[in-house]
Amino acid sequence: MGLKEKAVGVGGCASGGLSILGGANVCHSMCMSIATLLSTIGITISGMPLMFLQKVAIPFWIAAVIILLAMLAFHQRMQFSKKAMLANIGLIIAGTPFRALSAFQMYFWIVGGALVVGSIAWALCGQKAKHNIYKSTASARKRGNGR
Secondary structure, three states, rough: OHHHHHHHHHHHHHHHHHHHHHHHHHHHHHHHHHHHHHHHOOOOOEEEEEHHHHOOOOHHHHHHHHHHHHHHHHHHHHOHHHHHHHHHHHHHHHHOHHHHHHHHHHHHHHHHHHHHHHHHHHHHHHHHHHHHHHHHHHHHHOOOOOO
């Protein structure tokens, strides 16, 4: 993979990671995507077609927390990815929908975003370590030191 492809990949990851900084932006992006898709087939809409999701944000968030707790409870038996679970915890923290806690929303975004970025970095470091192990065993085999 060339430098240009890596730069595009890093830029895409950074863009996606930074999108978590605005919960309203995520909703707006989803609405605009749906409006764009519908307009390609000739259907035009105005207003906010996904505004109904605001009414069910708290039940969805509570369901996400319950599912996460179930995953944590069964982690030993089912061997879920720790990296994915850390990312899910970060997303749940960043997406806290309660108005009573809106004064702390920026802190939730920072902590949740840091957990997501940390889990992505952890996953990327793991991939790099696997790649380095493969390279070292391949070079050892070329030298005749391998199996």
